[in-house]
Amino acid sequence: MTTERPLLAFALMDAPFESARTTTALRLLDAAARRGCDLKVFAYEGAVLLPFARQQAHPNAVHGRSAEEENHLLPKDIVAALVAQAAHHGGNIDWVNCGLCVDERGAGDTIAGVRRGTPNDFWQMVKDARNTLVIPTHG
Amino acid sequence: MPNYLFIESRGASTRDAFGGTLAGALARDGAGVALLLVQNGALAARHGASAPLLDDLTAAGVPVFADEFALLERGIPRDRLRPGVEPSPLDIVIDRLLDGWQVIWH
Amino acid sequence: MKVLSIIECAYRATIEEQDDTVVWLMHALKGAGAAIDVLLRGDAVNYAVRGQDASGLAFGGWRQTEPPRIEQQLSSLTARGVTVYALADDLAERGLVPIDLLPGIESLQPQALAALVPRYDRVWHW
Numbered sequence: 032m033t034t035e036r037p038l039l040a041f042a043l044m045d046a047p048f049e050s051a052r053t054t055t056a057l058r059l060l061d062a063a064a065r066r067g068c069d070l071k072v073f074a075y076e077g078a079v080l081l082p083f084a085r086q087q088a089h090p091n092a093v094h095g096r097s098a099e100e101e102n103h104l105l106p107k108d109i110v111a112a113l114v115a116q117a118a119h120h121g122g123n124i125d126w127v128n129c130g131l132c133v134d135e136r137g138a139g140d141t142i143a144g145v146r147r148g149t150p151n152d153f154w155q156m157v158k159d160a161r162n163t164l165v166i167p168t169h170g
Numbered sequence: 171m172p173n174y175l176f177i178e179s180r181g182a183s184t185r186d187a188f189g190g191t192l193a194g195a196l197a198r199d200g201a202g203v204a205l206l207l208v209q210n211g212a213l214a215a216r217h218g219a220s221a222p223l224l225d226d227l228t229a230a231g232v233p234v235f236a237d238e239f240a241l242l243e244r245g246i247p248r249d250r251l252r253p254g255v256e257p258s259p260l261d262i263v264i265d266r267l268l269d270g271w272q273v274i275w276h
Numbered sequence: 277m278k279v280l281s282i283i284e285c286a287y288r289a290t291i292e293e294q295d296d297t298v299v300w301l302m303h304a305l306k307g308a309g310a311a312i313d314v315l316l317r318g319d320a321v322n323y324a325v326r327g328q329d330a331s332g333l334a335f336g337g338w339r340q341t342e343p344p345r346i347e348q349q350l351s352s353l354t355a356r357g358v359t360v361y362a363l364a365d366d367l368a369e370r371g372l373v374p375i376d377l378l379p380g381i382e383s384l385q386p387q388a389l390a391a392l393v394p395r396y397d398r399v400w401h402w
Binding site: 172174191192198199201272275276 | 282
Binding site for chain 3: 044075149150151154155167168
């Protein structure tokens, strides 16, 4: 007998490096992945840049640290780690970037495992998931 | 009647009454309601901070939690928490989502 | 499944996006078959105001030919059967009276909000 893995859906909006909400969102995905959940993420607006492949680490001259020493957090690495985390616990993360938001931002170059989608995908996620959390942005 | 977990992430949450007012009203109507303070919302968890809405909610029996990491990040130790606020791992959000609570991020 | 989308964030990047992206998303979800209603609160209650005009912006030789038309976005939502509420207290706080508003916008008294929310299967705050 197989046990159905719980599915949770999340909608994210914030671009990386702009808001504490991004960190909290990634922490929530981590917590859910550790719990063995399957996750669906709809990245809308600036959040499509979270898995952008061309993020680069840099040194920190103010603190006298090289790029290696600084070991800068890059959201693309966190997204990849979350996908691995979910797999390690038997689940998976389906990360969908809103295609129009990708086009506007030139953010098509993403890490592996991210797919392009539409609001229809978000609505399907909502219908399929046990529950959905929308994490808003603020002006 | 559904249950509701409100997430307050903004430091101005003590001035913006929406989440607290709606949470209190739903609680009075018999819903299960809880509030989680995250990010700068956790600043209201410090004893002595001006947060009358928070006091109203705790007086009404609404559980109020604060993200443990946010408290540490802001130097708010357990013995400086306002009465009625409990530290919590962020996992509480996942717990409530899986239990079918409406989770509303303000 | 019935969804209540609470929209608070207003005029954020609407010029760049040429839309309010959450109101736009509501249109898209309605088109996908979702049963959605909208509650405007905070500064977003101004989306319900008649006479908004964001046209005419130019940057050097570049002219915006498709400005955001928030008023029309809202009106077409109501025309598609989406109930659009606006919190009465937030309207009053911004000096708005019924004649200022688009037809079809329902002013919601604060005491009615707690009764409204449980009618929905999902409540999202944007």
